[in-house]
Amino acid sequence: MVSMGDFNKLQNTWCPACGNFGIWTAVKKALIKLNLGPDDVLFVYGIGCHGHMSDFLKTYSFEGLHGRALPVAAAAKMVNKDLPVVVSAGDGDCLGEGGNHFLHACRANQDITLLIHDNQTYGLTTGQTSPTSLKGYKTKSTPGGVIEVPANPLLLALSAGATFVARGFSQDLLGLSELMVKAMQHRGFSVLNIYQPCVTFNKLNTYDWFKERVVKIDDSHNTADKFSAIKLAMQTDKLAIGVLYEEKRPSYEDELPQLEGTPIVKRPAAARDISAELKSLQ
Numbered sequence: 001m002v003s004m005g006d007f008n009k010l011q012n013t014w015c016p017a018c019g020n021f022g023i024w025t026a027v028k029k030a031l032i033k034l035n036l037g038p039d040d041v042l043f044v045y046g047i048g049c050h051g052h053m054s055d056f057l058k059t060y061s062f063e064g065l066h067g068r069a070l071p072v073a074a075a076a077k078m079v080n081k082d083l084p085v086v087v088s089a090g091d092g093d094c095l096g097e098g099g100n101h102f103l104h105a106c107r108a109n110q111d112i113t114l115l116i117h118d119n120q121t122y123g124l125t126t127g128q129t130s131p132t133s134l135k136g137y138k139t140k141s142t143p144g145g146v147i148e149v150p151a152n153p154l155l156l157a158l159s160a161g162a163t164f165v166a167r168g169f170s171q172d173l174l175g176l177s178e179l180m181v182k183a184m185q186h187r188g189f190s191v192l193n194i195y196q197p198c199v200t201f202n203k204l205n206t207y208d209w210f211k212e213r214v215v216k217i218d219d220s221h222n223t224a225d226k227f228s229a230i231k232l233a234m235q236t237d238k239l240a241i242g243v244l245y246e247e248k249r250p251s252y253e254d255e256l257p258q259l260e261g262t263p264i265v266k267r268p269a270a271a272r273d274i275s276a277e278l279k280s281l282q
């Protein structure tokens with residue numbers, strides 16, 4: 001029987017009260033609920049404060065280049081289709097440096113779960129504007145306030161073809177962990193955007209700011225209705241948390257005949273004598 005302590009690794013160094021703590025705890029609860037131990041799952045991280053979870057969460061893990069967590073995860077899934085693969089990425093990492101990968105991962109629908117630690121700022125580099133920063137947000141990189149409108153990860157995911165789209169809040173531990181379980185149980189590309197206050201650098205989007213705005217999606221919402229999901233994703237006065245959209249569509253792995261049967265990583269290596277070809281080149 002796996003316990004929360006089995007997932008602990010090095011001593012945590014996030015700022016006290018950082019929203020990442022809620023995500024870390026919810027992940028451990030979700031893995032236990034799914035009966036997955038540290039040796040049963042791969043987490044791939046980008047660069048940012050979220051990426052430090054690779055030091056605090058004991059699973060198979062890989063901390064990739066900035067914005068490049070999704071391609072690493074895609075490759076891992078291709079060679080071992082039976083391995084649960086989760087990507088943890090920040091809002092800057094996923095939608096800035098990795099924005100192109102994000103769109104195409106949604107289209108591809110590989111059986112991967114993406115957790116976006118959305119603190120609406122670049123925390124690791126001491127608080128610059130990120131793609132999800134609100135218009136007018138003042139940072140050291142935008143002293144006059146952000147000019148652009150914010151990217152909406154949910155709308156992007158819905159329009160690009162993700163088959164599971166949800167939003168959570170790091171302070172809603174139980175709700176968040178349930179969303180993680182659903183996202184990981186979904187077969188296909190699941191996107192869970194998580195509001196994660198950066199208490200040190202984002203003085204606009206604080207715990208209180210979110211508590212005044214987040215509302216749980218009620219049971220009357222039809223998660224198969226994409227237009228209703230889009231409407232919920234577009235709300236800005238109230239911020240809907242829960243599952244917005246879920247669709248059953250064959251995953252990339254399901255559609256690729258080469259991946260049928262035994263995962264590539266478990267197949268015997270096929271040695272082939274290529275000396276004749278090499279001689280012909282001389």
Ligand code: SF4
Pocket residue numbers: 013014015017018019020049119123124197198199200201
């Ligand atoms: Fe968390 Fe912000 Fe501190 Fe990073 S800088 S650990 S996001 S509070």
